[in-house]
Amino acid sequence: DVKVTQSSRYLVKRTGEKVFLECVQDMDHENMFWYRQDPGLGLRLIYFSYDVKMKEKGDIPEGYSVSREKKERFSLILESASTNQTSMYLCASSLQGVRYGYTFGSGTRLTVV
Amino acid sequence: GENVEQHPSTLSVQEGDSAVIKCTYSDSASNYFPWYKQELGKRPQLIIDIRSNVGEKKDQRIAVTLNKTAKHFSLHITETQPEDSAVYFCAAIMNYGGSQGNLIFGKGTKLSVKP
Numbered sequence: 059d060v061k062v063t064q065s066s067r068y069l070v071k072r073t074g075e076k077v078f079l080e081c082v083q084d085m086d087h088e089n090m091f092w093y094r095q096d097p098g099l100g101l102r103l104i105y106f107s108y109d110v111k112m113k114e115k116g117d118i119p120e121g122y123s124v125s126r127e128k129k130e131r132f133s134l135i136l137e138s139a140s141t142n143q144t145s146m147y148l149c150a151s152s153l154q155g156v157r158y159g160y161t162f163g164s165g166t167r168l169t170v171v
Numbered sequence: 172g173e174n175v176e177q178h179p180s181t182l183s184v185q186e187g188d189s190a191v192i193k194c195t196y197s198d199s200a201s202n203y204f205p206w207y208k209q210e211l212g213k214r215p216q217l218i219i220d221i222r223s224n225v226g227e228k229k230d231q232r233i234a235v236t237l238n239k240t241a242k243h244f245s246l247h248i249t250e251t252q253p254e255d256s257a258v259y260f261c262a263a264i265m266n267y268g269g270s271q272g273n274l275i276f277g278k279g280t281k282l283s284v285k286p
Contacts, residue, residue: 091273098180100260100278101215108271116273148214159205160274162214 061085062151062163070169077136079166081149087161088154090132092116092124095146095165104147107132108154139170173198173265177277185285190251192280194261195243201263204237204244205274209258218259219246251284258282 065080083090092104103116105124113124121143125133132151136143146167150160174197184190196204205220221228221235221244228235232251237244244263248255258279264272 089271093276098278100177101276103273103275106273108267114267154271158203159217159220162207162216164214 062149062161064149064163064166066166067164068167070171071139073140073170075139077139077168079134079147079168081132081134081163082130083151083161084130085151086129087151089152090126091150091160092132092134093148093150094118095148101148104134141170144168144170173201173263173275175261175263175275175277177261177280179280180278181281183283183285184251186251186253188251190248190255190282192246192259192261193243194245194277196263197242198263198265199242200266203264204235205262206235206246207260207262209260215260253284253286256282256284
């Protein structure tokens with residue numbers, strides 16, 4: 059069974075802090091994604107990666123960066139957290155190609171105060 | 172880029188009735204359409220998907236139909252049960268280039284099944 063693990067379930071950070079959200083998958087998937095989920099807005103793509111060292115901006119990359127140094131790990135970085143980044147963050151992974159579904163992690167509920 | 176519209180945003184049905192959720196997409200090159208179910212406090216999970224070479228797919232009480240000409244696809248749940256209550260997301264592939272693409276999600280439908 060594919061497992062996508064996000065390091066924290068709940069996180070509270072102060073405005074201006076640098077925040078790291080970690081995601082690890084154990085099924086050798088090439089593709090990894092970070093989404094943000096907000097009520098009424100659905101799932102919005104922040105960044106994605108198709109390979110180690112590769113990263114591309116999604117629909118809402120402003121205020122975020124990512125790192126993929128190893129195939130199994132994809133980190134989302136909030137350079138300077140702001141209150142409007144309070145949200146649920148979901149990591150996902152998939153096999154390479156356009157015809158495969160995603161497996162999601164359990165999510166990290168981030169609150170920026 | 173791809174845009175996915177999903178309707179309705181909320182849906183309330185009586186147990187045993189059918190539920191239908193509809194989505195439209197904009198990119199005619201999209202060829203993969205999954206549906207995810209997210210129960211309260213849990214991760215989205217794939218429940219059914221359809222590829223562009225078929226018009227309908229069924230799995231027990233769940234079915235998905237695809238009309239490529241009209242660029243819309245629908246989720247049908249028959250004989251609904253209280254455990255079907257969840258938020259459902261449709262998605263379509265936005266092709267990135269070569270063999271790669273990203274899922275673009277609809278905004279979700281909150282389904283409530285009343286006993």
